[in-house]
Amino acid sequence: MDDFYKEYILDHYRQPRNFGSLEGATAVAEDLNPLCGDRIRFEFKVDPNGVVEDVRFSGRGCAISQASASMLSETLRGMKLADVARLDKQTVLDNVGIGISPARLKCVMLGLKVAKSAALGEIAGWPEEEQST
């Protein structure tokens, strides 16, 4: 686990990308890890084609959850919302680069969980024929 705290992780922890909130966000979700208290919030602005135009995240917590959310936020811009909803764990694991212990897996995955639930919540509000796009 000490190998985990690489330069780029600490950089994302201390200078999180896309941090803050988004005027006119259309899709928002927030969650916390009740075991450790880490919180993440994702806000998306989605264009009429269902593409993530802009993204912000906010929250507090350990380097793992915050850096992982920060890196994820960079991936999300320009993605179709439907693809965000389908993102799998490997994406995030690829981002952070190194295997981590089961107890901390929840920290890595918190941002993903929140981003997906924001996307799913938004998609659920669409007319039915667009939901599978």
Added chain:
Amino acid sequence: MDDFYKEYILDHYRQPRNFGSLEGATAVAEDLNPLCGDRIRFEFKVDPNGVVEDVRFSGRGCAISQASASMLSETLRGMKLADVARLDKQTVLDNVGIGISPARLKCVMLGLKVAKSAALGEIAGWPEEEQST
């Protein structure tokens, strides 16, 4: 414990002495052993000098509790109530004659407990100067 079930114990179990209830009893108590369900009731008729004139017991339960109560009933007739209240465990153990296991001690002692509580209940109702006689 199998040595315990002597002839005279079985005799008291099957032909309990002083079994039944007493017309005009002045002191009465009843109790049960909640662990096994054994029940004993003692009834005394007490003369003006505080002496047990007549005694009956009733109840149901194992040979140990019933024989022990039966033997005790024979001891009680003619005793001063104050002495009944002061009876100790040894009296009963002498009656039954043989050591028994801790779990069954409660069975042996149930009759004694009830007889003493009948005596104490009656004494508590006396004028204060007579209570210590």
Added chain:
Amino acid sequence: MTSLAPADAKASRVQLDFPILRKPTSRGRRLVYLDSAATSQKPQAVIDALVRYYSEYNANIHRGVYEIAELATEAFEEARAKVARFVNAAHPAEIVWTRNATEAINLVSHSWGLEHLHPGDAIVATQLEHHSNLVPWQLLAKRTGAELRFIPVDERGVHVLDNLDRLLDGAKLLALSHVSNTLGTIAPLERLVDAAHRAGALVLVDGAQSVPHFSVDVRALDLDFMAVSGHKMLGPTGIGFLYGKRTLLEAMPPFLTGGDMIRSVAYTQTDFNQIPWKFEAGTSNVADAIGLGAAIDYLNELGMDWVRAHEVRLTAYALERLVELAERGLAVYGPPGAEPRAGVISFNLGDIHAHDLASILDTDGICIRAGHHCTMPLMERMGWPATARASFYIYNTEADVDALIESLQKAAKIFKLA
């Protein structure tokens, strides 16, 4: 030894896994343990699981970041998953750890019961219930103004279903034991669950005496709740569980509150965790949950079909041999034959009180139970002040039954029965 029936040979091998059965009693006899309905003995594998936990990875769970805390959390949740698979629950979240079956029943009576019972509603039990599946409903009835009704049993302790639909009319809950701990009666669950559901009632099954002895499938039986004790199924004392359908558990308010069952807490306001943790307040009994997991592994290894077949065979043999004592005044209670009952036989011998019988048998190293077996109302209804009870499990053999019969003969002699 060559004359041992194959099933008995297996039970003899099983015996070797139980340290308490390998040691002679204080009187130098081998222990003949015929009181598994009260609590079962524990195989070495279960004891080892406890020792391993405390010697290698004891730690508080769920919040620990370090390695042994992760190992403990994993083993604890894996034990829950084993329980879920054992009773065929749809998901481990449907299994809530409790101290024992009694606490599981209380959880439902407090959490679900206080919310759903109203004056005029009925709770239906049977005349066979253990106090643990009776007193909580008495109190719930008193607190809510609901009515408590009983499905009667006949003289053999078999359910009488003639008025079932009338009894269930207006019922919100049917709470009944799957197997009677006093008589061994197996309840006709399919029929009862179906009638209860048609009447709009939920069904809580007291599985304390069934789950240890044969395979119980909560989904096939469509049970809403089931309460079970670990200590009767080879597990440690202090652990048991409630099964509840997910949607029911999710809708229920918490019962015990405190650490671990929360999502977030402020000074004046609390959000609760998801199931099953919502119902598990404070530090869990981690070691014993893991121990129960090991017990389930052991039972699965034996196969629950073998367990049941072995007990039926042994019960049939015991019923057969008990006939030898008929002329001494032996009365055997419960359903006729071995098939409609679990491995439980209640009886009385002449006018020997059950406690005296148990004391005499104890001197021969034989453990039976005597008394009301926590079913006082049933005893009253049957008119028995007490009964003696022998109950069987995987480690009992025909030799145990033979020892029982011999010792009963001795008791009859001591008490000079005809």
Added chain:
Amino acid sequence: MTSLAPADAKASRVQLDFPILRKPTSRGRRLVYLDSAATSQKPQAVIDALVRYYSEYNANIHRGVYEIAELATEAFEEARAKVARFVNAAHPAEIVWTRNATEAINLVSHSWGLEHLHPGDAIVATQLEHHSNLVPWQLLAKRTGAELRFIPVDERGVHVLDNLDRLLDGAKLLALSHVSNTLGTIAPLERLVDAAHRAGALVLVDGAQSVPHFSVDVRALDLDFMAVSGHKMLGPTGIGFLYGKRTLLEAMPPFLTGGDMIRSVAYTQTDFNQIPWKFEAGTSNVADAIGLGAAIDYLNELGMDWVRAHEVRLTAYALERLVELAERGLAVYGPPGAEPRAGVISFNLGDIHAHDLASILDTDGICIRAGHHCTMPLMERMGWPATARASFYIYNTEADVDALIESLQKAAKIFKLA
């Protein structure tokens, strides 16, 4: 090794009694266990008591006539007597077995609380409480219309008593932790109990973090209730106890109901047993109660005065060495110095989140806790998202502190702190 202080030498010997501390971790390091406030490790003597119980005299208690049932009953009740002596209760009947401190608090909140709290009454706690001594009172307040108030603490986590009498005005209960699990603060109990009693309130003390660490005398302190967990004081998981004054317990209605806590039962009516059994429904956690008895024997053997002195010494040493990390941005929380606190130190290092710190320390075989320590409202009040916490017990030595410091230095380097 010749340079070891005498007290440390004793702790090193104590270490040998704990199998988990004798084995290297998966990374080949020795285990440095600094999380005893979460749960303690278990000495061989406690493990042996469990093994002996299951291997030699496992049986259901209280109703068994046979020998092993008598042995089990005796050992179980003797363990209760040991607990009673350990906290100087007047009688073993004043000790009720529970799963943990949390259940003990819930017992009081349900049984005593629902009967005695009314709209307009107050329950008073402190800002330091563990969720287990907070959430039950929140719910009780909600159910009864009572008001929940808090005795404040200052920035060091020390009780502020300025408005004590006003806070206690109209209070029926003062419920407070003797020792804060997050900051180690020892509550000024004499003063608080006196003020509460003068205001007509009862006092419930959460002794989860005090009873394991120094001698607590419930009669000298005149406590009305005290809740304790066995697993934090060398005992097994799954066992704890409630102390209650006899007259209070006797007047309280039962909480959990079922087998064993009854005197007699009919289908529609039940008489309850005497204390303590009135509160112990269903089969008890026999083995773990006996295990807790063995833990108390072990602590008595060491002497609670030594336990306290050892922890104060070790805490002082740790506080001293932590100063070396001040320039890296170390913040230490809690009361000033080692004397006014138990062996608990909460801290943060620079901008390293406590979870990251715990993960890095874990790679060195060092177990600390990180997070909110089940005191979310306190963390909020203090403005800390999380803290790291090291806590000490009898088996910790200065070498453990040295390992902690070294690993913290390494973490500072990884995170490139100043």
